[in-house]
Amino acid sequence: MTTKTDPQISRRALLGTAAATAGAAALPAAAQAGRTPQPTRADVIVVGAGLAGLSAARQIVATGRSAIVLEARDRVGGRTLNHSLGHGKVVEVGGQWVGPTQDEVARLARELGIRTFKTYDRGNYLFYENGKLTPYSGSGPLGPIPPDPTAVAQLAQILGELDTMAKTVPLAAPWKAPNAYDWDSQTFETFKRSRGLGRGASNLIDLATEAVFACEPRDISLLHVLFYIHSAGNRRSPGNFERLISTGGGAQDSRFVGGSQLISIRAARALGRRVMLSQPVRRIVQDRRGVTVYTDRLAVKGEAVIVTGPPALTGLIRYEPELPALRAQLLQRFPQGSAIKIEAVYPRPFWRAHGLAGQVTSDTGPIKITFDNSPPDGTPGVLLGFAEGHDARVLGSLPAAERRRRALECFVRYFGRQAARPAGYIEMNWSAEPWTRGCYVGYTPPGVLTDFGTAIRAPFGRIHWAGAETSEIWNGYMDGAVRSGQRAAREALG
Ligand SMILES: Cc1cc2nc3c(=O)[nH]c(=O)nc-3n(C[C@H](O)[C@H](O)[C@H](O)COP(=O)(O)OP(=O)(O)OC[C@H]3O[C@@H](n4cnc5c(N)ncnc54)[C@H](O)[C@@H]3O)c2cc1C
DSSP states (O other), X not given: OOSSOOHHHHHHHHHTHHHHHTTOOOOOHHHHHTOSOOOOEEEEEEEOOSHHHHHHHHHHHHTTOOEEEEOSSSSSOTTOOEEEEETTEEEESSOOEEOTTOHHHHHHHHHTTOOEEEOOOOSEEEEEETTEEEEEOTTBTTXXXXXXXXXXXXXXXXXXXXXXXHHTSOSSOGGGSTTHHHHXXXXXXXXXXXXXXXXXXXXXXXXXXXXXXXXXXXXXXXXXXXXXXXXXXXXXXXXXXHHHHOSTTSTTSEEETTOTHHHHHHHHHHHGGGEESSOOOOEEEEOSSOEEEEOSSOEEEEEEEEEOSOHHHHTTSEEESOOOHHHHHHHTTOOBOOEEEEEEEESSOHHHHTTEEEEEEESSSSOOEEEEOOOTTOOSEEEEEEEETHHHHHHTTSOHHHHHHHHHHHHHHHHOGGGSSOSEEEEEEGGGOTTTOSOSOBOOOTTHHHHHGGGTTOOBTXXXXXXXXXXXXXXXXXXXXXXXXXXXXXXXXX
């Protein structure tokens, strides 16, 4: 797999081979192959079979109403995607981790019989700075923050300040924060510079921004960052910055047995022939009588439609009547982040024997963050590295062989010569995926939340908007996607 979906994955997800290896059953092949006449009318039509769309359809069907899900790809799961390692084992090339307070995705997984296991997090982390590799304990007072003595105090100060500011940002309406205009008039970079940080602390803020948003501090509004921090929690335990970047107890706490895509595979299986693959929605027409959703081959009629997925992609659909001006302009200003997920497979996780957790924080790209992404039983060993923001944009433009060389050079820098010759090499550039065009999530540059934010969820007639980017809680995450689907279903059902 390089820049596009592994055809094996698509076929297996569709026909159930991957499902079999991962313990799930198939989508009904007959319906997908067109042998059964496909339904062309439902109470609610859902665009997209990611976690938001499938959660919406599940909720609609649970109330006794009918739903049809139209998915552009030949697989379900959207930004979650399993890659087979053979012998029934998988790693994810898209979203994967789940953590405390991500209650809705956890509940959905439980309902579908999918268990979790802890992310491997034992042993020392590694900090690479100025050409020097330093092991350190990731369970220190500042969690995963490396032990740069000059940086730690500054970081503690700025993260505390950010958490305090974040609490004042209303999740349902960030533009109503007391300082919304001030905070939305500057990038996160401007804010960072105003705090006079030293080089070490500044680098770590850059790295955290890349890790969480897959963009650079210069790209993103301070108000968006504060909203996102607050959003990383539930009603009982509001979010904080440390939760976003932590493994144990944080957003990277656990993984799903069988891979996160299994949630969508099983949810789609339960919905059966209501889920139609390879049906890119091109046009949505609404009037007093109802709504008609056109793909290349179908015209599906309903009372309402829920459109999911990255906001930028929803702008590629033609709407009749045209979208309101504010929504149309919002879509011109809501970019996706840039990330390439790279995984090197070894017979064993050899770093564990050296007392290492597999987690790196580095000032040198293109891979500055790594994790141990081995299956639950630890075999084979999988090192996961992220190229994010600027690094992903540069790396993604290089030939495949050069991308691989540069990525493995990073793994060798951190874990030694044993990392040089993996048995397998997997990479996924989500910016190159036509039905995603970037990850992990859409973010807003300055001026967008304050002037266009009201259009993020506002229904347009019979059209309702869902997707991780529309969630108040765990915005941008699988949990947010599930919550957004549930909310849009409630809206659409009136
Ligand atoms: C590399 C990576 C790592 C991530 N890591 C994590 C993580 O560890 N934990 C976490 O919680 N989250 C993570 N995320 C984010 C998480 O995966 C997403 O927030 C979530 O899966 C989004 O779900 P969604 O349903 O909102 O959107 P999507 O998954 O994007 O689903 C939208 C669906 O709509 C389809 N679609 C789009 N346009 C059309 C059209 N016109 N017609 C028909 N269908 C259409 C798409 O094909 C897609 O299937 C990560 C994402 C990536 C890519």
